[in-house]
Amino acid sequence: MLTKITGGITAPQGFKAAGVHAGIKKNGKEDVGILYSTVPAAAAAKFTTNKMAAAPVLVSQEAVSRGRARAIVVNSGCANACTGEQGLTDARTMAHQAAQALSLDDYEVLVASTGVIGINLPMAKVTQGINQAAAALSPSGHESMLAAIMTTDTFSKSCAYEFTLGGKLCKIAGIAKGAGMIHPNMATMLSFITTDAAIEPSLLNQALSQAVELSYNMISVDGDTSTNDTVAVLANGQAGNELITATASPTYQEFYKALQTVCTELAQLIVRDGEGATKFLAITVDGAASFADAKCVAMAIAKSPLVKTAFFGQDPNWGRILCAAGYSGANVQPDKASLMIGGLTIVENGQGATRLDAAKLKEVMAAKDIAVTVHLGIGAASATVWTCDFSYEYVKINGEYTT
Helix, strand or coil, X not given: CCEECCCHHHCCCCEEEEEECCCCCCCCCCCEEXXXXXXXXXXXXXXXXXXXXXXXXXXXXXXXXXXXXXXXXXXXXXXCCCCHHHHHHHHHHHHHHHHHHHCCCHHHEEEEEEEECCXXXXXXXXXXXXXXXXXXXXXXXXXXXXXXXXXXXCCCEEEEEEEEECCEEXXXXXXXXXXXXXXCCCCCCEEEEEECCCECHHHHHHHHHHHHHCCHHHEECCCCCCCCCEEEEEECCCCCCCCXXXXXXXXXXXXXXXXHHHHHHHHHHHHHCCCCCCCEEEEEEEEECCHHHHHHHHHHHHHCHHHHHHHHCCCCCCHHHHHHHHHCCCCCCHHHXXXXXXXXXXXXXXXXXXXXXXXXXXXXXXXXXXXXXXECCCCCEEEEEEEECCCHHHHHHHHCCCC
16 A cells, blocks of 8 residues: 655655755756665666757666666756757766765766756856765755756655555655656656665666656647656665565565556646646546557647647637547547546537536636546547646746746
């Protein structure tokens, strides 16, 4: 059983964190952070599928291929993306500087960056920040680390749980940042997870792959896949459970459940903090021929600017939803499709419902959390995607992002 606990990213045994202001951000807030395991840890990570992947993504992909890591160093305010050879040098320097400060090898450090694309890191400030963060590492450094990864986020995103594996009490925790340029497809999205459970690196990677597919890969704010997406997990085994070595074992299933819970909660928090968002939309497509088709339809609806603006305006323009389903590329048969919004049947067999409580529908559209269900009537597969609306504020935020 999973039990929610306090303590954030450093709640699991053997983890420390810190965030400091190095001067990258103009607002004076924390912009360099370090997450550190006091003992060797299994490591796994998933990264953006954007072919313009940022330098820190390339450096971290190489490091995590070993299946082991001890630390993650991160900066906000500059994405270090589209920065050529200098960007790669700077990302490697970040790893090296953190390794030196923590008495580690460079390959034990993962690197992440978030912020404006196309500008170089102010490395003198970054280096100083890394040294300051390393000196400030603490089991109570959760909040400052959280602040160090935020950009346009309006609130911090974290969660922590405890659970039992083979009679041993284990903990798992995570943090995330992201509000815009969110369409992970593994957005600007970063997420770091810690656990004191013991699990083989290959199985940790498998568990993370599965959890990401059903969480971070099921959200969209604006349909833009960032150059910097990174989800990384460190598992240091300090809980003392018997090492998880097989996917068929009950302990693996319990671990996976905990990991997926953390990933799903953080993914949904990112959507709730979508830039300018006023609505949280859960788009479920069922009765599909396959999971791929169900996700394809749900994503088409979630990414549609016409659907998103309709929900912002509280306009039950259901034709936009069916239109998105129709162009999604999935197997859709109009005369079998039905649609429900907030539990109200809006469409039956591809046509508008003859009996509809207009007053109740207005009430549903005014809610902050709205469930949308499309039934395709073709098969037994389903998928749920989480998204938000488009508001005037979204345009304002992104129209002025670098100025």
